[in-house]
Amino acid sequence: MQDLPDIIEAPSPNFDERQLPVSIIVLHYTGMQDAESAIARLRDPEAKVSSHYVVAEDGTILRLVDEEKRAWHAGRSYWRGTTDINSASVGIEIVNPGHEFGYSPFPDEQIASVIQLVHAIKQRHAVTRGNIVGHSDIAPARKQDPGELFPWGKLARLRLALPRPTRGLIDPGWTDGGFLMALNRFGYDVGDQQAAVVAFQRRFRPELVDGMIDAESRMILLALLLPRPQGDD
Incomplete structure (x- = not known):
């Protein structure tokens, strides 16, 4: 695993205090037309949204909220019995126009930084692979990100996400x-x-x-x- 790139501080005022320890990492795409617009919104006190990190297309990492604080990235969501996902998670916004503005593959440089960042957070908070999820996993009725083009397999090969099962598959015949x-x-x-x-x-x-x-x-x-x-x- 390569060293984590230098992180640029870009503080957002949109945070409050955690009520739970970190046990989840949530990956998002920004879903806006460009990085500048997305970063501006995540730092706008009127928008009342934020994330802990933003990863740009070239792999640059910005820190908007300290991991000790509760960023406002998950909204109404649920995962494995937890409903205050913001309190229990670190949120990473990955710059991508998303389905609304021309969804496109994630550049290699960007994914390399996402991998390094996820690895560091996972180690710091002992997050399990099953709790490294997408926004659509925790809010399926509202969200699609990071979407079907996100290379989960690359993370899974490094034990940073659950793998897609491919061997020994049996149909349980559930209704x-x-x-x-x-x-x-x-x-x-x-x-x-x-x-x-x-x-x-x-x-x-x-x-x-x-x-x-x-x-x-x-x-x-x-x-x-x-x-x-x-x-x-």
């Missing part, structure tokens, strides 16, 4: 209701059932995000619920 129960057990809020399935597929089967509960989705989810999911990543 749709059984699948949703298992999805909730894994960590997702399934209040909006369709959105939860889409979010799961966006994360673990990005080549086909159709919201259909099929055999492949059941097999992947079952493998993820086992102690050691086996994947190529």
Whole structure:
């Protein structure tokens, strides 16, 4: 693992005090037309949003909020029983126009910095791989980021995210209701059932995000619920 690049301080006033220890890392895309607009909004007291870090396309890392403080990046969200995700997480905004403004692949230099940053935060707070998630995982009814183009496999190969299971897959034959129960057990809020399935597929089967509960989705989810999911990543 390479050394973490120098971090540029760009303080945001949008934070308050944590109520929980850090146990989650949430990855976002900025979803705005350019980096300058996104950074300005994250530092605007009127916007009432922020993140701990922003990673630019060239790999530059900005720190907006100290990790000891509660940044305002997750909104109404849920993961594995936690509802105050802002208190329990470190939020990383990755500069990308997102689905609204011409979603595009993430540059290698940017992902290299994301990997180094996630590694450092994971080590600092002993975050488990299963708690390194996307915004769409914690808020499936509202969010799509970082989206199906985000290279989760690169993080998984470094044990910085769960791998996509690819070996020893077995279809448990769950009903749709059984699948949703298992999805909730894994960590997702399934209040909006369709959105939860889409979010799961966006994360673990990005080549086909159709919201259909099929055999492949059941097999992947079952493998993820086992102690050691086996994947190529």
